[in-house]
Amino acid sequence: MDILKQLQWRYATKKFDNNRIIENNKLQVLLEAFNLTATSYGLQPVKLVVIKNKVLQRELVEASMNQEQIAQASHVLVFCIETTIDNVFVENYFKRVQAVRNTPEAVLNPFKNFLISDFENKEQLQIENWATKQAYLALGNMLTVCAVQHIDACPMEGFTPAKYDNILELTQRGLKSVLVLPIGYRAEDDVFSDMKKVRKPIVESIIHL
Numbered sequence: 001m002d003i004l005k006q007l008q009w010r011y012a013t014k015k016f017d018n019n020r021i022i023e024n025n026k027l028q029v030l031l032e033a034f035n036l037t038a039t040s041y042g043l044q045p046v047k048l049v050v051i052k053n054k055v056l057q058r059e060l061v062e063a064s065m066n067q068e069q070i071a072q073a074s075h076v077l078v079f080c081i082e083t084t085i086d087n088v089f090v091e092n093y094f095k096r097v098q099a100v101r102n103t104p105e106a107v108l109n110p111f112k113n114f115l116i117s118d119f120e121n122k123e124q125l126q127i128e129n130w131a132t133k134q135a136y137l138a139l140g141n142m143l144t145v146c147a148v149q150h151i152d153a154c155p156m157e158g159f160t161p162a163k164y165d166n167i168l169e170l171t172q173r174g175l176k177s178v179l180v181l182p183i184g185y186r187a188e189d190d191v192f193s194d195m196k197k198v199r200k201p202i203v204e205s206i207i208h209l
Contacts, residue, residue, distance in 0.1 A: 003148065008197060010147040013154045013182075015190035016072035021052075022184060026149050027075065030183070033145040037138040041115060043093050045085055045131040046138055047175055049078040049168060056167075063163035064180065069154050073182030078164060079139055080175040081131035083124075087116045128176065135178045146183060156180040 027050075034048050051057060052075045064070045082089070094112045097103055119127065139155055146153045157179065164170065164177040186193050199205075 003144075006147040006150070007144070009150075010143065010153075011192060011195070011197065013069065013152040013184075013186050013190065014192045015187040016069055016074070016152065016182065016184040017187045018072045020074060020185040022074040022151060026151060029149060030077075030142060030145055030151070033141060034138055037134075037141045039134040039137060040130065041093075043085070043090070043115075044134075045082045045089075046135045047080045047082065047173075048138075049080060049170070049175075049177075051076040051078065051168075059167060060159075060164065063167065064156065064159040067154075067156065067158065069156075069182045070180070072184070072187075073154075074184035075182070077142070077181040077183060078168065078177050079135040079179035079181070080170060080177050081128060081135055083128065083174050083176055085119050085127050085131065087120070090115045090119065132178050139179050139181060142181060151183055152186045153181055153183045156182070 031048070031050070035044075037046075039045065051060075054071070057073065057076055058071045060076065061068065061070045070076055090112060094108050097108060098105070122130075143153055143155060159177075159180050161177045164180075165175070168177070170177055
């Protein structure tokens with residue numbers, strides 16, 4: 001498959017076909033891709049909330065600057081950050097490393113101790129800003145995987161996180177919403193789907209040294 005052709009096909013979908021649902025096998029690929037996304041230190045301080053509930057989607061429209069894509073989409077993906085990155089969180093990561101790779105503690109401990117100390121010295125806002133950057137990495141990865149699978153998507157920053165957190169009861173889970181991605185299949189009458197993609201000439205975007 002020509003990846004550049006798929007990226008040309010991709011656009012921020014303005015209207016979804018309300019009657020089309022993403023196939024389970026395609027959705028599973030997306031979820032696996034999210035979990036495989038690169039994150040700083042490999043700590044994965046992000047979680048994905050998957051919504052397939054038209055009543056709940058409709059409730060979220062008002063908290064999404066009245067963007068109807070939220071209600072129309074097959075699924076709505078909410079990218080969330082973990083609000084507590086402490087020594088337990090870091091230690092759990094290194095336990096996974098040991099379980100998967102059988103790496104000796106003596107090898108892992110210096111890096112583990114560095115991360116514990118580093119996060120202990122960060123302010124909460126610093127930690128949340130760092131985690132949010134990881135969510136953007138995941139979003140970019142998901143947009144590419146969506147294009148490859150011929151799934152339409154519309155990345156959104158235009159929503160009220162506090163309202164999402166309340167409606168979805170995210171605070172109780174130690175999470176904050178930071179990005180939203182409705183996914184599905186474009187409506188035939190979405191006039192934006194046939195518009196040419198607008199980008200700078202590549203010579204203005206790339207610097208060769």
